[in-house]
Amino acid sequence: MGQIKVEKNAGGIQGLCVIEPAVHGDARGYFMETYNQRDMEENGLDMVFVQDNQSCSTKGVLRGLHFQKEFPQGKLVRVIKGSVFDVAVDLRSGSETYGKWFGIELTEENKKQFYIPEGFAHGFLVLSDVAEFCYKCTDFYHPGDEGGLAWNDPEIGITWPQLEGEYQGSASAEGYHLADGTALNLSDKDQKWAGLKDTFHF
Numbered sequence: 001m002g003q004i005k006v007e008k009n010a011g012g013i014q015g016l017c018v019i020e021p022a023v024h025g026d027a028r029g030y031f032m033e034t035y036n037q038r039d040m041e042e043n044g045l046d047m048v049f050v051q052d053n054q055s056c057s058t059k060g061v062l063r064g065l066h067f068q069k070e071f072p073q074g075k076l077v078r079v080i081k082g083s084v085f086d087v088a089v090d091l092r093s094g095s096e097t098y099g100k101w102f103g104i105e106l107t108e109e110n111k112k113q114f115y116i117p118e119g120f121a122h123g124f125l126v127l128s129d130v131a132e133f134c135y136k137c138t139d140f141y142h143p144g145d146e147g148g149l150a151w152n153d154p155e156i157g158i159t160w161p162q163l164e165g166e167y168q169g170s171a172s173a174e175g176y177h178l179a180d181g182t183a184l185n186l187s188d189k190d191q192k193w194a195g196l197k198d199t200f201h202f
């Protein structure tokens with residue numbers, strides 16, 4: 001008997017899956033299986049993961065939106081500390097939902113996992129003081145192969161929770177902050193990505 005509940009085609013976008021593992025609580029704390037190949041296969045998820053990643057970010061950090069072009073990665077993501085708003089954007093030309101986004105809050109408490117297949121841009125905004133983010137990938141990191149999409153492209157129109165600020169025509173973080181005043185914090189490269197019209201598609 002499997003220990004995961006899988007919601008397929010999350011947000012009406014084919015391939016996106018929200019996975020909820022069974023959590024076994026007892027007087028000591030809890031136990032859960034964070035990945036079980038057989039349970040995944042029983043739900044039609046037969047991808048093979050070759051790399052595990054972990055990052056730590058402070059409140060207001062936004063990482064993304066990222067993808068690899070020649071070596072696209074499927075990603076099974078989760079949060080082990082704090083909370084983030086995690087987003088996938090469909091970049092599969094020919095897809096009925098090309099250019100559409102789906103976002104989900106992943107937290108230490110809800111223990112939800114989100115599977116984003118190849119062909120999507122992916123990113124997240126940190127809503128807690130600190131967030132530790134873990135993910136499995138179906139292909140290796142190829143630094144020269146990275147592509148990106150502007151996190152605030154008006155054509156996509158992602159509603160980032162708690163975020164306030166005016167679009168100034170680029171992915172720059174300038175002028176943006178969370179409702180509590182925390183400044184939006186992006187890497188230099190993530191402030192330079194183009195919007196949907198001018199970026200790569202699969």
Ligand SMILES: Cc1cn([C@H]2C[C@H](O)[C@@H](COP(=O)(O)OP(=O)(O)O[C@H]3O[C@@H](C)C(=O)[C@@H](O)[C@H]3O)O2)c(=O)[nH]c1=O
Nearest residue numbers: 053055063064065066067073075122123124140141187
């Ligand atoms: C992604 C990655 C980065 N690195 C290195 C490169 C760099 O020196 C440092 C930080 O890299 P980045 O700034 O690209 O890290 P980050 O912004 O966290 O990149 C990640 O963002 C999220 C949203 C994703 O979807 C991931 O696939 C990945 O692109 O870590 C690796 O060695 N291996 C990896 O797999």
